Amino acid sequence: MRLLTHNFLKCNEENCTGGYPLQIKLDDTSSENVKILEQDFNKEFVKNVLSKVDYDVLYNTAKQFGISLLFSYTSQHLEDEGFLNSIHHALFKIHIMEGSLICPQCHVSFPIKDGTLIYIYIYIYIYIYIYF
Amino acid sequence: MTFSSVFKINFDFIYNDEEVKKNVYLPSSDTFTFIDALENEVDNIPSDVNMVLEMGTGSGYLTLSLYELLKRKNKNVDIFYCVDINKSACNCVKNVLRKNNILNVEIINNDLFNNIRKCEQFDLIMFNPPYVPTEQDEMDTTNIVASYAGGKYGREIILNFLLNVYGYLNKYGVIYILLEKNNKPHEIMNHTHITEKFLCLLLKKKKTLNETIFIYKLKKKVS
Numbered sequence: 001m002r003l004l005t006h007n008f009l010k011c012n013e014e015n016c017t018g019g020y021p022l023q024i025k026l027d028d029t030s031s032e033n034v035k036i037l038e039q040d041f042n043k044e045f046v047k048n049v050l051s052k053v054d055y056d057v058l059y060n061t062a063k064q065f066g067i068s069l070l071f072s073y074t075s076q077h078l079e080d081e082g083f084l085n086s087i088h089h090a091l092f093k094i095h096i097m098e099g100s101l102i103c104p105q106c107h108v109s110f111p112i113k114d115g116t117l118i119y120i121y122i123y124i125y126i127y128i129y130i131y132f
Numbered sequence: 133m134t135f136s137s138v139f140k141i142n143f144d145f146i147y148n149d150e151e152v153k154k155n156v157y158l159p160s161s162d163t164f165t166f167i168d169a170l171e172n173e174v175d176n177i178p179s180d181v182n183m184v185l186e187m188g189t190g191s192g193y194l195t196l197s198l199y200e201l202l203k204r205k206n207k208n209v210d211i212f213y214c215v216d217i218n219k220s221a222c223n224c225v226k227n228v229l230r231k232n233n234i235l236n237v238e239i240i241n242n243d244l245f246n247n248i249r250k251c252e253q254f255d256l257i258m259f260n261p262p263y264v265p266t267e268q269d270e271m272d273t274t275n276i277v278a279s280y281a282g283g284k285y286g287r288e289i290i291l292n293f294l295l296n297v298y299g300y301l302n303k304y305g306v307i308y309i310l311l312e313k314n315n316k317p318h319e320i321m322n323h324t325h326i327t328e329k330f331l332c333l334l335l336k337k338k339k340t341l342n343e344t345i346f347i348y349k350l351k352k353k354v355s
Binding site: 019044 | 180182183208210219222223235240247252253
């Protein structure tokens with residue numbers, strides 16, 4: 001799971017408000033809980049995605065993975081390939097393989113297994129049938 | 133003499149894996165009808181469509197067929213999102229991707245757009261939904277039943293999707309969705325909730341023995 005995806009996710013729980021961003025917890029028992037994988041750099045795509053993500057969340061999350069992004073950026077930075085490359089690295093190349101996402105509000109935890117986020121929360125419905 | 137090989141996805145895993153055959157919706161006539169429609173659309177898809185999402189990816193056959201179509205036309209998708217409520221489907225997609233050395237895909241085991249932030253982030257969204265009319269007791273599953281169970285008129289999941297999708301699509305983004313006659317597609321596409329937000333185009337209609345499939349293309353109404 002990439003940090004791009006993490007940026008787009010908020011708590012899955014029914015009555016939870018303020019469950020964003022989710023906290024990333026890596027599985028320490030796993031030998032390869034994070035992978036860095038190459039991805040083709042597309043300048044226009046990075047610029048485009050920057051306008052969609054929550055930058056503060058990206059900045060803080062990247063820090064957790066040892067990436068020091070610019071604290072904030074201006075339109076000039078959008079033409080700086082060095083800056084765009086750092087964003088590209090943070091958003092696309094870091095892959096969380098084994099871990100979980102935890103809601104800071106309600107503490108529910110969603111596992112990431114072999115790079116796939118298991119975000120489903122099973123709701124139990126109680127049906128009451130009234131027959132006339 | 134050298135031949136340049138045409139790019140081809142290896143789908144063997146879908147047909148050979150026991151768990152997939154038991155738990156995942158295998159490609160059928162509805163899938164192939166969808167792909168036919170996409171084949172005709174491929175020239176309309178911009179050369180660099182950045183983010184694609186397939187809702188209800190199932191085995192991954194549709195996403196990877198689109199990948200194949202685009203690749204053959206030298207068109208590039210930066211990242212695919214594959215979302216499915218069925219864990220076995222997510223596993224299947226993961227394996228098919230690995231067998232084909234495809235890395236630019238994110239897989240999320242999730243129920244529709246549940247708590248994914250609306251950021252107008254996707255350029256293209258496709259959905260071959262569960263469209264079979266079923267009773268309520270077949271709803272709320274996360275296994276293969278979820279691949280077909282559509283509830284009343286077979287369109288409960290379809291309506292949920294259509295009523296939520298707007299905020300996930302960017303300004304010039306496109307939705308491709310499959311409907312079946314039982315869903316009453318004309319009723320859906322002419323409903324004000326849809327017509328006030330989207331322009332709808334019927335791309336393809338195909339009648340088979342048991343069903344009539346409609347493939348629609350939706351674009352945002354931009355003022």
